[in-house]
Amino acid sequence: MTTSKASGAAASPTSSAGEAGRPRLISVRNAGRSRSTSARRRRRSSSIVLLLGLLATGVMWTVLAPGGNATETPDANEAVRQGRALFLQGCATCHGLNAQGSTEGPSLIGVGAAAVDFQMSTGRMPLAAPAAQADRKPPSYSETQIDQIAAYVQTLGGGTQVPELTEADLNDADLAEGGELFLANCAQCHQAAGAGAPLTYGKFAPSLSQATPEQVVEAMRTGPESMPVFGPGQINDDEAVAVAAYVRHLQDTPSPGGSSIGKYGPVPEGLVAWVIGIGALLGVCLWIGARQKL
Ligand code: HEC
Ligand code: HEC
Structure with missing residues (x-):
């Protein structure tokens, strides 16, 4: 025609x-x-x-x-196929051939794409060696590969999908509400300014200075390691975006009044004041004493 x-x-x-x-x-x-x-x-x-x-x-x-929809299904299947191949290569030794888990790693059935995206985009997985807690490091897989493994794991009993946050969502979010939620739910582990702090048994709540808004929402929804899960019943989707926007706000805010001293709060600030302040005063006293002898 x-x-x-x-x-x-x-x-x-x-x-x-x-x-x-x-x-x-x-x-x-x-x-x-x-x-x-x-x-x-x-x-x-x-x-x-x-x-x-x-x-x-x-x-x-x-x-x-013909619309683009017709080609979407084979693409998705292809991603899952590729994801499974990558999984067998890099993850199956610890998580089992069918992600059912082993003595080296937990089952990934039902953890969802969000957990995979969080663990891999923060470089925690693949774990190099068993430790008290996986550290954040530069990711060793590309974004496409992460998406493919996430798509594969999502087919194993579903789970939380990767959140889709737009710049507009983050800009429209209620920062004050995000701040309140952060102080009420996250600050006891991550500190009010998100600097992080040690927990028990060699574990620690990491600093939030590098987490992207997607990773913040994924962490809340999947509860990595000893972090609790914050489900939609506790913090709904809009509130989760507000928390993510607040964490980004913390990252963007320069420290008023000079050096942040690691943003650990009043105790190290006092310590620094005592050590440096009193040290300087002592120095002045010694200097005066030395001059008087002459
Ligand atoms: C050396 C062993 C090892 C390898 C290799 C490994 N993992 Fe893990 N994985 C673990 C352990 C142990 C945990 C649990 C401890 C933790 O979360 O820090 C874990 C946790 C996870 C979780 C979180 C599960 C949850 O309940 O939220 C995901 C997702 C995950 N791994 C995905 C992967 C993927 C994908 C790969 C391959 C790219 C991979 N892992 C490779 C050992 C491993
Ligand atoms: C009980 C202590 C605890 C609480 C409460 C907690 N977290 Fe965590 N959080 C952790 C631990 C522990 C980890 C490290 C997990 C790992 O390494 O697998 C973590 C990791 C994270 C990360 C990943 C940081 C990165 O850069 O890799 C983000 C983001 C995060 N938490 C956000 C939050 C938010 C937002 C809240 C509040 C809604 C919260 N956490 C509440 C303990 C906590």
Whole structure:
């Protein structure tokens, strides 16, 4: 159908060329001038017809072309297939051939794509060696590979999907509400400024200075290691975005009054004041004493 329309449009330049003979008959007297104008007119009209033809083809294409949805299913299956291959290579030794878990690592059935995305985008997984707690490090897989493994794990009994946060969502979020939720739910482990703090048995709540908003929401929803899960019943999706926006706000806020001294709060600040302040005073006393002896 598209082609017949296009060929119809392509045929019209010949018919308009036939019509263009008309002005030449009328103006026999100044034939030279009219020949050039009619040639120009012919050229112009044929280019207009060509443009219309192209436009029509474009419109027909957008209306009649098969939608993108048809190709989505094979793509998703392909991602899962690739993800399974990557999983068998890099994760199965600890998590089992079917992600059922082993003595080296927990089962991943039902943890969902969000857990995989969190663990892999923060570089915690693949774990290099057993330790009290997996550290954050640069990710060793590409984003595409992480998506593929996440897609594979998602097929094993579902679970939380990777959150989709937009810049607009974060900008519209209620920072004050995010701050309140953060102080009530997160600060006891991560500290009010998100600097992190040690927990028991060699474990620690890490600093939040590098976490992306997606990772903040994923951490809340999946509860990595000894962090509790904050489900939608406790912190709903809008509130979760507000917390993520607040964590980003903490990252962006420069320390008022000079060095943050690790943002550990009043105790190290006092310590620094005592050690440096009293040290300086002692220095001044010694200097005065030394001068008086002379
Ligand atoms: C050396 C062993 C080891 C390897 C290799 C490993 N993991 Fe893990 N994984 C663990 C252990 C142990 C834990 C639990 C401790 C923790 O979360 O720090 C864990 C936890 C996880 C979790 C969190 C589960 C939950 O309940 O939230 C995910 C997701 C995960 N691993 C995915 C992967 C993926 C994907 C790979 C491959 C790229 C991988 N792991 C490779 C040992 C391993
Ligand atoms: C009981 C203590 C505890 C509480 C409460 C807690 N966390 Fe955590 N959080 C942890 C621990 C422990 C880890 C490290 C997990 C790991 O390494 O697998 C962590 C990791 C994180 C990370 C990953 C940081 C990174 O850069 O890799 C983020 C983000 C995070 N928490 C956000 C939150 C938010 C937001 C809240 C409040 C809604 C919260 N946490 C409440 C203990 C806690």
